[in-house]
Amino acid sequence: MGDAPNDQGRAGALRPAAPRPGPFFGWRVVGAAFIVAVFAWGVGFYGPSVFLHALHAERGWPVWLISAAITCHFLLSALIVARLPALHRRFGLVAVTRAGGIAAGLGALAWALAPVPWLLFPAALISGAGWAATSTAAINAMVAPWFERRRPAALSMAYNGASIGGVVFSPLWAMLIAGLGFAAAAAIIGAAMALCLWWLAGRYFQRTPEALGLRPDGEEAGAAGAAAKDGEEGRRSLAADNAAWRDRRFATLSIGFALGLFAQIGLIAHLFSLLVPAMGEAGAGAAMSLFTGCAVLGRLLLGAMLPAGADRRIAAALNFAVQIAGSLMLLASGGTSVPLLLAGCVFFGLGVGNLVSLPPLIAQTEFARADVARVVALVTAVNQAAFAFAPAVFGALRDLAGGNTTSMLAAALVQVAAAAVVLAARRTRA
Template sequence: MSEAADRHRARVVWIAFIVAVFGWGVGFYGPATYLAVLHQTRGWSIATLSAAVTAHYLVSAFLIVALPDAYRRFGVGRVTLGGTLFGAAGAIAWASAQQTWQLVPALLLSGTGWAAMSGAAINAMVSPWFECDRPKALSMAFNGASVGGIVFVPLWMVLGRCFGLASAAVVISVAMVTIVCPLASRILRRQPAVVVATMRPLPRFALLRQPRFRTIALAFALGLFAQIGLFAHLIARLEPVLGPGLAAGAISLITVCAVVGRTLLGKFLRDHDRRLVSGANLLMQTSGSLLLALGEGSILLTAGCILFGLGVGNLVSLPPLIAQREFRPADVGTVVALITAINQAVFAFAPAIFGGLRDLTGSYVVSFLVAAAVQALAAAIIALGRRYS
């Protein structure tokens, strides 16, 4: 491959990293901020706002299924450009809502934007340019998701406190459009010289019927259900033991561990069995969840955060890598989009279910033990699915 092509491949990974930073920072972490601030400032119930956040993820899940068709018709660059604009408009609509009915158009806009900047989108940007180096390239691109959490969680809060949520949304949205749109228009409009065009992609229902697809989808849907549910309640679990400052620091520690874990995976995965690696990753998180459920001191809770955090990022980057090995190149994009959509449709309900268990039992022990059990089940499913690969 020529030096110019290598430079362009590096630029593709870089723009995918930036899209992930803003995509997760606005589309994934933004709704949690909207929920907290709108509850405080508008007096709207947590139940109503939680339902709107769940609907945001469900809208996105529905649209992610159609992403491969959109890419074939309009191109990755144009879809990313449109998603950025929708995401920016959605953030402003959420922050500016004065009545609860206005959450409906807001979540439709934000869900559309998140669909075009989600994990399926990052895979579509990067994967066509890489074969042997795909694990490393995807790991680097998906690290943008962790950076988005590191940067945007405090940024939303600081800007919101200083200028109000609506002004914060305008500032962040303008920055996202200003940075992402020119790069997407210039870099993502180009496609690899060799594109798989001779194979017809299988219909979605044909893929859904395959046991190897179902084992991947079910395992990672369960893993992300446990992960998102645990994340949503982690600060509330840690604050009574560690205090507010250290509890927030634990979230940062998990995010840093996610970058480390994903980077190590990309560097050392190579020809190892990707299903077994996924199972080991989930079992590591199981151990972390058990420590977070049963640990009573700062040392055990910190160890739980580290074990849980090292596997956090890999639950997003491993499904495309398994799909690369087990499906035809023409079907990989559709497989990844379907898995991502199923994941979001499942984990959208996790925060509410974990919160319900907390209210029912009076503590987070049962909720976090459920997370550990679900992660262990996911590890068994992905490993046993090797018979179909």
């Protein structure tokens, strides 16, 4: 009898320990979505500006005509993005992502092989379809099912691939085009994107939390169920797509961020030329790298510091305020003060990435769970349709004013309007 406890203790010591659960699979999905974003933005967002320079320098085609094809690239993408949730429901996330990778690669090759300028427009149809299937709304569709409470951090990490895509692919495109030619560069990068996304989609996007017996955020079933129930309180279903603009939440979310991205893309398109007179080309390039690094930092700070119950529209307004401060610093520099130019790059850059990640986070708190993907897709479509024209409008302002002063001031004013619109539909809180 007295030895029984010792025997039990020895038996317990010899009994193998229960296997420890592995890391939550959702974070692997985030890593895969990050790589998709690197390719998507590197080819579909930053790529066209490199295409413009290469085609104009090598073939002497008019800048306005190449720019018109780039606008078509983004406008067609906006049309497809609006239907992306329906495509995911019909064909599945894996098939659509794989098709997007192939389309983006073939589109880049079509841009490079176009023998006459008018063939850039069919090429833009292909590349635009690839961009639509792999960019903002697609990344949200990959990550959102796996996270509820920790979605701000998860989306921030995934969307940081967009900034890394600019850092990696802009010089990579330039190096490969200079060494191998435009066609070979497009073939190499396009094939790499298609193959990588094909594998990632099958390996990580074919699974769902339910199929693996998991809950969002890796929480216990009871805790997840309670969190889901609490999260649905106060949310209303979105009306049909054709009546969405009557919903004040949707209208203010779409218009506010469309204005913000219009100002952001328009300013970025001319930022390098603003920096060159005071800093030289090498200094301007370094400042643009600092700018991109701040975009990554801003996303990480938002994902880490945004409280679960915070009003995300206020967070968006504060983000606009930071960018307004950056715009005013650039304006105050007069194009000659290096400290003010660098400060403007830092402040404006801190808010750049969050204009992509904040709309899905606001939609998460204001719309029924079943409607979030549709809301994000529609908002993304509106945003892309708006910012497609931003470089041309800011270029016209610059030419009319004979300098960057008017465009910097316009960026600040448009962002003030964006903040006001976003705050117009704040949720009523107890």
